[in-house]
Amino acid sequence: MRRGQLVVDAVCVVIAAVVAFPLYWMVLSAFKPAGELQSTRLWTAAPTVDSFRRVLDVENFGLYFVNSVIVAVAVVALSLLVSFLSAVALTRFRFRGRTVLVVMLLVAQMVPVEALTIPLFFLLRSFGQVAPAIGLNQLGSLVLVHLAFSLPFAIWLLRGFVAAVPAELEEAAALDGASRFRFTWQVLFPLVAPGLVAASVVSFIHAWNDFLFAKTFLISGTENRTLPLGLLVFFKPEEQDWGAIMAGSTLMTVPVLVFFVLVQRHLVSGMAGAVKG
Amino acid sequence: MTATQLRPPVAVPAPPREPGVRRGDGRAALLYLVPAGVVLLALMAYPIYQLVVISLYDYGQPQASGAAPLVFLGLDNYVELLSDPRFWTVLVTTIVFAGVCVAGTLLVGTALAVLASRARRIPRTLLFLAALGAWATPTMAGSYVWLFLFDQDFGLVNEVFASLGFSGMRGHSWIFERYSAFGLVAGEIIWCSFPFVMVTMYAGITAIPREVIEAAALDGASTRRTATAVILPILRPILMIATIQSIIWDFKVFTQIYVMTNGGGVAGQNLVLNVFAYQKAFAGEEYGLGAAIGVVMTAILLMITGLYVRAQRGVR
Numbered sequence: 001m002r003r004g005q006l007v008v009d010a011v012c013v014v015i016a017a018v019v020a021f022p023l024y025w026m027v028l029s030a031f032k033p034a035g036e037l038q039s040t041r042l043w044t045a046a047p048t049v050d051s052f053r054r055v056l057d058v059e060n061f062g063l064y065f066v067n068s069v070i071v072a073v074a075v076v077a078l079s080l081l082v083s084f085l086s087a088v089a090l091t092r093f094r095f096r097g098r099t100v101l102v103v104m105l106l107v108a109q110m111v112p113v114e115a116l117t118i119p120l121f122f123l124l125r126s127f128g129q130v131a132p133a134i135g136l137n138q139l140g141s142l143v144l145v146h147l148a149f150s151l152p153f154a155i156w157l158l159r160g161f162v163a164a165v166p167a168e169l170e171e172a173a174a175l176d177g178a179s180r181f182r183f184t185w186q187v188l189f190p191l192v193a194p195g196l197v198a199a200s201v202v203s204f205i206h207a208w209n210d211f212l213f214a215k216t217f218l219i220s221g222t223e224n225r226t227l228p229l230g231l232l233v234f235f236k237p238e239e240q241d242w243g244a245i246m247a248g249s250t251l252m253t254v255p256v257l258v259f260f261v262l263v264q265r266h267l268v269s270g271m272a273g274a275v276k277g
Numbered sequence: 278m279t280a281t282q283l284r285p286p287v288a289v290p291a292p293p294r295e296p297g298v299r300r301g302d303g304r305a306a307l308l309y310l311v312p313a314g315v316v317l318l319a320l321m322a323y324p325i326y327q328l329v330v331i332s333l334y335d336y337g338q339p340q341a342s343g344a345a346p347l348v349f350l351g352l353d354n355y356v357e358l359l360s361d362p363r364f365w366t367v368l369v370t371t372i373v374f375a376g377v378c379v380a381g382t383l384l385v386g387t388a389l390a391v392l393a394s395r396a397r398r399i400p401r402t403l404l405f406l407a408a409l410g411a412w413a414t415p416t417m418a419g420s421y422v423w424l425f426l427f428d429q430d431f432g433l434v435n436e437v438f439a440s441l442g443f444s445g446m447r448g449h450s451w452i453f454e455r456y457s458a459f460g461l462v463a464g465e466i467i468w469c470s471f472p473f474v475m476v477t478m479y480a481g482i483t484a485i486p487r488e489v490i491e492a493a494a495l496d497g498a499s500t501r502r503t504a505t506a507v508i509l510p511i512l513r514p515i516l517m518i519a520t521i522q523s524i525i526w527d528f529k530v531f532t533q534i535y536v537m538t539n540g541g542g543v544a545g546q547n548l549v550l551n552v553f554a555y556q557k558a559f560a561g562e563e564y565g566l567g568a569a570i571g572v573v574m575t576a577i578l579l580m581i582t583g584l585y586v587r588a589q590r591g592v593r
Contacts, residue, residue: 005395005397008392008395008396008400009396009397009399009400010400011392012392012393012396012400012401012403012404013400013403013404015389015392015404015407016400016403016404016406016407016408017407019404019407019408019410019411019468020406020407020410020411022411022414022419022422022423022426022468023410023411023414023422025422025425025426025433026418026421026422026425029425037431038430038431038436039436040433040436040437040440081312082312082313082316083313085309085310085312085313086309086310086312086313088309089305089306089307089309089310090306090310093302093303093305093306093309094302095302095303095306095307096303098306101310103586106582106585106586107579107582107586108317108321110525110578110579110581110582110585111321111325111575111578112525112528112529112551112571112574112575112578113321114529114531114551115328115529115551115554115570115571115572115574115575116321116324116325116328116571117554117555117558117559117571118328118331118554118558118564118567118568118571119323119324119325119327119328119331119568120320120324121559122327122331122341123319123320123323123324123327144316144320145320147316147320148316148317148319148320148321149320149321151313151316151317152317155313180305205413205415208415209415209416209417209532211416211417211531211532211535211536212531212532212535212555216555216559227415227417228415228416228417228532231417231418231421232417232536235421235536240428240430240431242425242428242431245421245425246421246422246425249415249417249418249421249422250418252415252417252418253413253414253415253418256413256414256415257410257413257414259413260409260410260412260413261406261409
């Protein structure tokens with residue numbers, strides 16, 4: 001029994017190391033001096049930030065980084081607000097057609113949004129003629145598209161959390177004279193926090209990771225590029241500046257990692273809630 | 278909440294309604310649903326309709342820029358597509374590739390969930406942290422790291438092989454050959470998608486009451502029999518959802534293929550449907566054909582959705 005447990009634990013640790021290795025290698029290579037990139041040593045004696053400097057100064061990654069943050073934060077904030085409202089309507093209000101809406105929500109989650117790139121391209125082009133801020137080549141276009149695509153899942157997820165809040169609580173609040181509006185924002189909203197966290201992680205990741213839409217919609221000009229697009233432009237096969245590419249990848253990964261570690265506990269319970277939902 | 282204890286003695290008129298239901302619900306609900314409704318109608322429902330419309334027209338660059346009038350083709354784009362052997366190759370490739378990725382993801386994810394449920398706290402936490410790291414890595418960064426690890430000249434893998442005596446591996450290109458390129462992409466995809474399966478399966482495993490397992494043991498069930506006859510049926514709905522989610526993700530993979538095989542590989546040998554549609558539309562400027570591929574892809578995924586809906590029902 002004891003030996004078996006030791007073996008299980010050892011296997012667990014080895015696999016953890018294997019899974020984490022690509023990430024470690026990425027960060028390590030980003031800090032390696034150029035001459036050491038080919039070495040198989042698992043550490044470096046002379047860490048340097050040259051690669052980061054190259055990426056940030058020469059290739060404008062700082063700007064791309066800020067652009068990515070703007071898009072992701074805007075998507076998360078808007079998506080939480082809008083999806084929470086819908087989740088409340090779908091769980092705490094009774095009205096005709098509610099079931100149909102819920103089923104449509106499920107179907108909407110399955111729409112392969114990537115297939116919509118072509119019509120969206122033309123739609124955003126027309127938007128741009130009316131309101132340039134949400135047209136092609138603008139960050140607003142990415143915010144809009146990711147907001148739309150994050151909503152079905154976010155609403156679906158929050159619905160389970162809102163429904164789990166007992167109706168008695170609402171009745172009690174009503175008896176205490178709290179308006180429905182007040183109950184919704186002061187009682188319900190904080191109570192579904194784990195759901196909000198899980199929903200925000202998912203929308204954040206989608207917006208942050210997006211490559212297809214950025215590549216399609218940001219066709220001219222470089223000032224509105226997001227990180228993935230910046231990385232793609234940076235990757236020139238003939239130059240193979242792997243140190244810089246790894247530095248760019250690290251810059252792109254760190255915010256997500258920090259975010260993940262911060263909300264890790266909520267995430268697991270939130271996801272489990274969604275699956276049971 | 279103190280509210281429940283401070284119930285006033287006044288009799289509240291309580292018509293037989295469902296809890297939480299009030300008059301004017303319909304109108305209030307509408308108000309709450311408007312923002313999501315507007316966004317989803319404009320940026321999801323309308324584009325779906327447009328996708329179908331565009332697929333019925335001869336829609337090239339002149340039409341897109343308004344220089345030439347639109348010509349209605351009916352189903353001609355679809356006929357052209359279905360009679361193109363290239364399309365069939367890509368379709369079959371996509372299905373097989375997604376199948377391999379899904380199987381790999383489920384296998385690794387489930388196995389590691391079981392392992393994690395058996396391990397003690399510290400090793401388990403390490404495994405979870407590593408998995409979270411892989412999960413959190415942006416697709417783009419993950420693709421580049423894997424490309425770098427397997428790079429022809431600078432890659433660690435080739436260097437390690439060479440130092441082990443396989444000097445032929447020095448300068449070996451992993452993305453030049455079709456299957457090896459697909460294998461590399463599949464490796465990256467499984468690496469970044471197994472954590473989702475692992476986390477959900479782990480949640481499912483730990484949610485099984487200890488009594489159930491103990492009862493099985495008392496009844497004389499072996500470990501294997503407990504696993505197959507008790508634990509697996511309990512986990513089946515979760516596994517089903519994880520499977521269908523993975524199918525949906527892997528069927529429409531874009532970034533990894535585009536980045537790692539440089540837009541679909543040598544002579545398009547690594548094309549999958551999504552990249553194929555993109556290349557047709559935005560590189561080949563045949564938006565009508567690209568849209569037709571999109572419609573086919575959507576139809577296939579909607580069929581899988583049917584399965585998903587059923588699985589969800591099974592859970593509740």
